[in-house]
Amino acid sequence: MRAYRLTAVTGGFRLDLRHEPAPQPEPGQAVVRIRAVSLNYRDLVMRQGQYGGAAANKIPCSDGAGDVVAVGDGVTRVKVGDRVAGIFMQRWISGPPTPDGNRSALGGDLDGMLAEQVALSEHGLVKAPDHLSFEEAATLPCAAVTAWHALVERGKLVAGQTVLVLGTGGVSMFAAQIARAAGARVIATSGAAAKIARLRDLGFTDTVNYNDTPDWDKAVKSMTAGRGVDHVVEVGGNTIEKSLKSAAVGGHIAQIGVVAGRDLGMNPFSIVLKNLTMSGIYVGSREHFERMNSFFTLHRIHPVISGNFGFEEAGAAFAHMEAAKHFGKIVIRI
Numbered sequence: 276m277r278a279y280r281l282t283a284v285t286g287g288f289r290l291d292l293r294h295e296p297a298p299q300p301e302p303g304q305a306v307v308r309i310r311a312v313s314l315n316y317r318d319l320v321m322r323q324g325q326y327g328g329a330a331a332n333k334i335p336c337s338d339g340a341g342d343v344v345a346v347g348d349g350v351t352r353v354k355v356g357d358r359v360a361g362i363f364m365q366r367w368i369s370g371p372p373t374p375d376g377n378r379s380a381l382g383g384d385l386d387g388m389l390a391e392q393v394a395l396s397e398h399g400l401v402k403a404p405d406h407l408s409f410e411e412a413a414t415l416p417c418a419a420v421t422a423w424h425a426l427v428e429r430g431k432l433v434a435g436q437t438v439l440v441l442g443t444g445g446v447s448m449f450a451a452q453i454a455r456a457a458g459a460r461v462i463a464t465s466g467a468a469a470k471i472a473r474l475r476d477l478g479f480t481d482t483v484n485y486n487d488t489p490d491w492d493k494a495v496k497s498m499t500a501g502r503g504v505d506h507v508v509e510v511g512g513n514t515i516e517k518s519l520k521s522a523a524v525g526g527h528i529a530q531i532g533v534v535a536g537r538d539l540g541m542n543p544f545s546i547v548l549k550n551l552t553m554s555g556i557y558v559g560s561r562e563h564f565e566r567m568n569s570f571f572t573l574h575r576i577h578p579v580i581s582g583n584f585g586f587e588e589a590g591a592a593f594a595h596m597e598a599a600k601h602f603g604k605i606v607i608r609i
């Protein structure tokens with residue numbers, strides 16, 4: 276079977292496609308024939324050598340879906356033929372996060388999914404929702420679970436609230452879809468006019484172009500009659516100061532990412548004076564993933580995918596993400 280591995284080079288890692296023996300299931304494991312992998316910003320940063328951890332020689336990418344082709348002794352949770360996706364942290368099954376769970380991420384701590392076959396613990400898999408293709412199911416483990424954890428599990432989102440999402444990347448588009456299905460109003464930003472148009476085509480009509488409107492927090496406040504939003508899905512990092520200004524008194528900021536940079540320069544007093552709740556969100560557990568799948572199934576949510584690449588084009592898929600040409604998720608078909 277073929278698998279990509281990260282080879283250390285100056286300034287990061289090179290993607291090398293290698294031939295390797297197909298994995299055999301150990302007791303408690305299932306072998307999954309991977310049909311599709313999706314990219315996350317983390318995979319890009321990892322490849323650029325800026326994520327830390329021991330990426331050298333690892334199979335990259337946390338997110339993949341496929342069908343079970345073999346099971347080891349004692350496996351009861353899945354069977355041959357099941358359509359499954361891997362969970363991001365292989366050892367965070369339920370309950371609160373743990374240090375051990377935090378050290379079990381695919382495509383970083385452990386070998387990832389950019390391979391024709393992988394062997395994973397039966398506990399590190401969820402069934403793919405029936406209404407989703409393999410490509411769609413492959414987009415869920417990191418970005419969708421993060422958005423779900425941020426808004427629903429931690430944020431306790433309820434109908435009638437307002438949610439601000441920043442940019443049109445994977446996490447933000449899932450957050451927008453989850454919020455809308457939950458009955459919330461969505462305000463979405465993007466730096467590109469063409470992406471604003473795509474947001475509108477999808478029915479997300481409350482939009483702000485953060486390049487045309489650098490004081491986008493003021494626009495958000497004015498769109499909410501001065502009140503601010505109940506939840507901010509904060510994927511920007513450097514955007515935090517404006518996110519704090521966009522939040523309503525008593526609002527919730529889910530701190531998730533750093534696509535805009537890491538020099539936060541924030542004034543903590545707006546957190547205090549507005550009685551804000553800030554949540555650090557690092558993906559989520561298998562239990563979160565399973566509850567989210569029920570929600571996606573009920574609401575027939577289909578992930579937004581804008582880049583589709585073949586297995587031999589994995590390098591081009593990474594370049595597509597680096598150029599931020601995508602809208603929603605990028606998928607590599609295997």
Ligand SMILES: NC(=O)c1ccc[n+]([C@@H]2O[C@H](COP(=O)([O-])OP(=O)(O)OC[C@H]3O[C@@H](n4cnc5c(N)ncnc54)[C@H](OP(=O)(O)O)[C@@H]3O)[C@@H](O)[C@H]2O)c1
Binds near residue numbers: 599600
């Ligand atoms: N904590 C976690 O568990 C977790 C999980 C997943 C992701 N993350 C992090 O969350 C961030 C987003 O991840 P992702 O996979 O969704 O990334 P992504 O799909 O690569 O999203 C990139 C998008 O971010 C938007 N963006 C860039 N600069 C921006 C700015 N200054 N203001 C607002 N939007 C901006 C752009 O959208 P437009 O072109 O539309 O402006 C760009 O296309 C990353 O930092 C990632 O590491 C964290």
